[in-house]
Amino acid sequence: MRGQARLVIAALLLSSSVFGALSADVERLARLLIPALMAHQFASACQSRDPDFASEVGGFPAVEAFSERVRGSVLAGLSPAHARTVLLSAAAAARNAAVSEVRALAHSSADEENRRLDRWCDRSAEPFVRTxxxxHEQQQETFRQEIARAKS
Structure with missing residues (x-):
């Protein structure tokens, strides 16, 4: 549970620190997208180790579909250039979070590193993805309202 809380906090911190020079609407829209992209990154990393990863939410295909659905909602109606800026900003933050998490698990022993990765997938990544x-499913209306505010 501590690992999951740490990941949620990391997502929030990343979304608040990555956007120094970006406009407010780009920042707000990217912040809405980062958690879904992080879930996709984590699921991708763990699914390759365990095909049953995230089975409680439908496995990797469901996580991928969720990420695409959120991406579509956030980017809908934006100009191609604006959508690209939002997507690239959010994707960079999500990728950096995933790389940081995996690097923290590095070990000189390949067996120990594999054990750490498996533990991280089970104890941190899967609860993060599920959460x-x-x-998102519980707060869809709030999410739609936040998107509308960011686009207004």
């Missing part, structure tokens, strides 16, 4: 999807 992000469940929160």
């Amino acid at each position: 992000i999807i469940e929160r």
Whole structure:
């Protein structure tokens, strides 16, 4: 549970620190997209190790579909250039979070590193992915309102 809380906090910190020079609407839209992209990154990393990863939410295909759905909602109606800026900003933050998490698990022993990765997938990544999807499903109206405010 501590690992999951750490990942949620990391997502929030990344979304608040990555956007120094970006306009407010780009920042707000990217912040809405980062958690879904992080869930996709984490699921991608763990699914390659365990094909049953995230089975509680439908496995990797469901996580991928969720990420695409959120991406579509956030980017809908934006100009191609604006959508690209939002997507690249959010993707960079999500990728950096995933790389940081995996690097923290590095070990000189390949066996120990594999054990750490497996533990991280089970104890941190899977609960994070599940929580992000469940929160999104429970708070869809709030999410739509935040998107509308960011685009207005």
